Amino acid sequence: MQRYGGISRYFFELTSRLSSNEVADVSIVSPLYINNYLKSEPPYSFVRGRYVPYDFAGVRHMVGLANRFAAPFAWSNMDADIVHETYFTMLPVGKGGRRVVTVYDMIHELFAPKVKRLRMGITKRAAIDRADHIICISETTRRDLIRLYEIDPARTSVVHLGYSLTSASGGAEVQRTKNRPSLLYVGNRGGYKNFRTLLAAFSKSQLLREFELVAFGGPPFAASEHKEIERLGLTGRVRYKSGSDAALAECYRTAVAFVYPSMYEGFGIPPLEAMSHGCPVVCSNAGAIPEVVSDAGVYFDPENAEELCGTLERVAADDGLQTDLRARGYERTTAFSWARCAEDTARIYRKIV
Incomplete structure (x- = not known):
C-alpha cells in the first residue's frame, strides 16, 4: 500500500534475510502491490503478486480494493506455520498455525483525533487480540502497548529495526558546507x-x-x-x-x-x-x-x-x-542492523511454532 515507507521497508528487509536464519520458506503474499522496495526484474522469488507501476491519485484505493477480493485466492494453496501480518485488519488474512503482528508505535492512540483514534483502535485491537505473539520495534512502544491495551507482557518482544541508507563515503570526513551551511x-x-x-x-x-x-x-x-x-x-x-x-x-x-x-x-x-x-x-x-x-x-x-x-x-x-x-x-x-532484526525475528518464530 506504500510506494516507500517505514513499514514497507521493514518487511522487505526482513523477508530478504529470513532464509539466512533457518526460515525454510518465506513469502510476501500480495496479489497487487505498489511497494517500490519489492520492485525487481525479474521479480523477487519470495513475492507472490504483481507490481503495479501506474501512479495516479486512486492507485492505493484500487490496489486495496482488488486485494480484498484476490487475497483469498492467493492464500488458497498455502497453509503456513506462521502468518506475520504486515498491518492491522479486522479479519485475519491467510491460514497459519501461529500468528504474529508487529506494533510500530502508539501515535494514533496518543495524537489522533478521537474519531480516527476509535476507528483505528478497533482494528488494531482485533489484530493484537488474535496474535499469538506481538513484536514491538522499541521498548517504548512495548511499554505503551502494555499500558494502553492491557496486554500480557509475556506475549510481547522487542525487536529493533535496522537502517538501509548506506554511506558512499564510508565514514570519511566530507566538506560540510555548500554555498551556505x-x-x-x-x-x-x-x-x-x-x-x-x-x-x-x-x-x-x-x-x-x-x-x-x-x-x-x-x-x-x-x-x-x-x-x-x-x-x-x-x-x-x-x-x-x-x-x-x-x-x-x-x-x-x-x-x-x-x-x-x-x-x-x-x-x-x-x-x-x-x-x-x-x-x-x-x-x-x-x-x-x-x-x-x-x-x-x-x-x-x-x-x-x-x-x-x-x-x-x-x-x-x-x-x-x-x-x-x-x-x-x-x-x-553498530547496534542496529536489518541482519540483527531478521535474526531476532526468526528466533521468535522458532519459539512460538
Whole structure:
C-alpha cells in the first residue's frame, strides 16, 4: 500500500534475510502491490503478486480494493506455520498455525483525533487480540502497548529495526558546507512531527542567520507552511527538497546537523541514517528517540522552542562537539542492523511454532 515507507521497508528487509536464519520458506503474499522496495526484474522469488507501476491519485484505493477480493485466492494453496501480518485488519488474512503482528508505535492512540483514534483502535485491537505473539520495534512502544491495551507482557518482544541508507563515503570526513551551511530535517512535517516548533526555534537565532534549513521528503510545502515561513521572516532560508536515497545521503553528509523535533516516535530510523553519514544529531527527548540515539545526540524538550534554539546554536558553533557527535554516531549505528532484526525475528518464530 506504500510506494516507500517505514513499514514497507521493514518487511522487505526482513523477508530478504529470513532464509539466512533457518526460515525454510518465506513469502510476501500480495496479489497487487505498489511497494517500490519489492520492485525487481525479474521479480523477487519470495513475492507472490504483481507490481503495479501506474501512479495516479486512486492507485492505493484500487490496489486495496482488488486485494480484498484476490487475497483469498492467493492464500488458497498455502497453509503456513506462521502468518506475520504486515498491518492491522479486522479479519485475519491467510491460514497459519501461529500468528504474529508487529506494533510500530502508539501515535494514533496518543495524537489522533478521537474519531480516527476509535476507528483505528478497533482494528488494531482485533489484530493484537488474535496474535499469538506481538513484536514491538522499541521498548517504548512495548511499554505503551502494555499500558494502553492491557496486554500480557509475556506475549510481547522487542525487536529493533535496522537502517538501509548506506554511506558512499564510508565514514570519511566530507566538506560540510555548500554555498551556505545547512540544518537538515527529514520526513513528513504534520502534527506530532513538530516541524513548526523547529521553524520557530530557527527564526529566533541570530547566530543561525547564515544557515538554511532543508526539509527533505514528505509533501511539498502547503500554503499554510509558506505563510508561517513568511510570518517568521524565514523566506529564502527554508528550502524543500525531495529525491532519491542518494540525494538524501548527500544532504546528511553536507549538513552541519540533523534535527529531529518529533513529539513521539515508536523507533526513529532517520537519526540512524544521519549518524551513519557522520551528521551530528540534535533530537527531542520524547518517545523511543533516546532509546535509539543514546549518548550519540544532543537532546531538547520538543515543547520548548527556546531550548531547541539554544541547542542548535551550541552544536552549530562548536566544531569539537560536532566531531564528538560524529564519532559517537558511528559507534551507535553498530547496534542496529536489518541482519540483527531478521535474526531476532526468526528466533521468535522458532519459539512460538
